[in-house]
Amino acid sequence: MTTEAPTQLPPIKRRNAELVMTLAAVAITLFAMIEAGLTRNGEMPASLFVYGVLFGGLATLAHVFIRFFAPWSDPLLLPLATLLNGLGIAMLWRLFEATGDTSEGSAQDQLILTAASMAVFAALVYFLKEPRTLQRYPYIMALAAVVLLLLPLIPGIGMTVNGARQWVNLGVTTLQPSEFAKIALVVFLAGYMVTKRDVLALASRQVKIGPLKVLDLPRARDLAPMAAMWGFCIIVLVIVMNDLGTALMLFGTFLAMIYVATHRSNWLVIGLTAFFGACALIYPFVSHFRVRMVTWLDAFRPDVYCTDEAMANPDSFCQTAGNSQQLVQGLFAMAEGGMTGAGLGGGKPGFVPEVQNDFIFVAFGEELGLAGCMVMLMAMALLVERGMRIALASKELFIKMFASGISFLIAFQTFVVIGGVTRVIPMTGATIPFVAKGGSALLSSWVMLALLMRMSNNARKPAPQAIQDEGATQVISR
């Protein structure tokens, strides 16, 4: 009936390959630290052994854990996550420990957060034996997502960092709840759309230009989720919280998932129209949105970059708004790296303001060059594509939606961040999964990995053998 390529992966465990690759990723991390230490200070990092034991130990433990509790899962996921996480630690070590200034952050903190994230990862893999059980609570998930997203607005615990109100201060630590809200939202969308996919795919009205059919419009009541999503992103995230990155990611993921659920390109047309329409609509009214656009398009204009002369001019752009210095300095850093980079520790990433956050990618660009950037992007792309493969291999619709949604979220988030710092799209402020500094980002990355890991285990696990060889026995796979 179908000529599609097979979606079922062969039931091979390949756990030893996973171990070797994971240890290789740890080795790359340690070599990166050694290079940075030798270049910066002319000596091996004093704490190299500690990092080796802890990070290597954590990765090995994660592997052993998978070997026992998710033995059929995709063997590439853990090594890729370890590599990205390790490179992030090495770069933070180079930025902070190696320069002797740990006031803005440190690799040590990142290592501790990695340990905590991996613990959550293990717990999730262990306890969430059947991710499909999440399908039962779509509305609770939706509520959780909205509450999480709105948490920073509560006076007293909400915090504004760099103009965006997306942080929550819990006293002992700060959290960025949107990092978790987006996962909850993917769960909700997967559950909701699986049940409503038929109505969402229904066309009630046709838009015609002359005899040409242009577009099928869904029923107005089925447009509601779209409209709600759109309105929420625009009003709360963009206008109230100035969190353009999260808004863009949520809306993008939403569009991708509704497309997967219905296989109707109408939804994409409607969604993109709504998106660009909203952009045009709020452009004159929302100043921080305008600032992002101007600093993107005219980054090199003197009064956008804010040269000394432009600063002295009371009428110039920089007197009223932000500037493009971070973006432009990031591009300079990338250019300095060239093909092979300055070597870890050999560049001057400190020229880029706040390089440890969203702009950590340009630090890699400068010190590891185009070669290093390509490796990181390839690792990201591989991770995403393996995730999509899990979606294909799964049999249940909910899991298909869920896995592809999570995978696309990782891909799109990477695109929004790296595209932003390399001037493909306007800068919006978001974190590169696994690499960027910060507990919330790291934890949510490992949660996503745990979900993918569990789903891939279930998808690849061979069906249990019948106890009796009678053929008539019905086998129930759980």
Add this chain to the structure above:
Amino acid sequence: MNKPIRRLAIFSLALFGVLMLNVSWIQTFQAESLQEHPYNRRQFVESLTQHRGSILVGSEEVAYSEPVGGDSEQFQRKYKNGQMYAPVVGAFRAGSATGIERAENSFLDGSNQLLAVNNFRDMLTGEEPEGADVYLTLNSGAQQAAMDGLESLGNNGAAVALDPETGAVLASYSSPSYDPSSVASVTETEQAAKKWTELEQSEQNPLLNRGLNEVYPPGSTYKVVTAAAALENGATPESTMAAPESLDLGAPLPNAWPGPCNDGNPDTLAHSIEISCNTSMANWAMELGPEKMHEQAEAFGFNQGPMEIPLDVTESSSPLETDPNILGRSGIGQANIESTPLQMAMVASGVANGGDVMKPYLVDSVQNSNLEEVKAAQPEVFSEAISSGTAEDLTQMMIAVTEGDEASGPAGAIPGMQVAGKTGTAETATGPTHNWFISFAPVDDPQVAVAVVVENGGESGGTLAAPIAKEMMEAVINE
């Protein structure tokens, strides 16, 4: 549901493809232009920890780098006779540079392609890479004379000296100057930055090299250009022109003294130059007409756009004047004529060099750290401004300016040789007159051509500027 998932997978891959293409574009094709972008200060900061090459005048290092010492890997830039050479050499500061330090940065920091072989050799032999040394064309004596002369007057001003045969810049001083050591400290950066801001904001503008980047009305020194145009178009030194006490050019244009130039008779071109007659020279300009005047000015280098020598040189302008009243005034270097001192030195050196103006240059040669010459200046003809016959006639007329019976610039004369010169006293819109002198010597074998301007001196070019020019010429000739 698999088909849309596959499409989504391909779309995700396309997103990564876009990122990869963009990163490749930035890091390969765009890299060079980004590295050299004016906002990009990395190139200068990097060189704080590099052994930067020296800048030399003759065999004397006037700018050189020394290790800071202690734990620091940085080098401190040091300046000898800093104030004297600052208008040319500039200053190398944390994050930026001016003057030759900026213009020749790629040689000084060793990044120039011409140094690649040497750098590679150093890398193989394990030597610390060093920048190349830049040898300037300056003559320390002439530079000293220029500084002493201008500083003792206390006025702002500039002096430029050229070798007429090659175009080499022998002196370029601008008053007031500053000491680059005071802004170059890498250990007390805050103080250095504060001092720099002070210099930037000073109304005297000590960071400006007035010799190359300020334009003045050239006044009577421009009469050399007018006379050149006349001679090129058929006149002789004995040709005469009406030279009354005053001309009516919209407003009256008098002579510098109350009276006519030749007892009311028409005056010869030669005599008009000797005594610096305004009325006859204005008449010459109007007689020749706008095109010929304009053409002659451009032949000497006016209106030819900015130059790089390798310091940036501002364009001097001599617009086409169709209004005869304005044309008359421009014939004596007023109205809309604006000239850098370097441009007027080029006029003098063109006359000295048989009519050929040589392209000015400041860098004699560049030597790498193994003392091999990687670049040497090649003198180039900038323009053939006038014929050699015209040059000869002008020279004789200009000799009279320093030693004639009614010489207007006797202070420019040097005992024992002939000096050709021309004074200038330019009216300004705001303050006292600017005082000019352009000259070259010795006449039989010109070794140096100079232009000196004293801002708002309020006296005559012969009294204020000529003595400075004389000292500068002597310094070159007696070397």
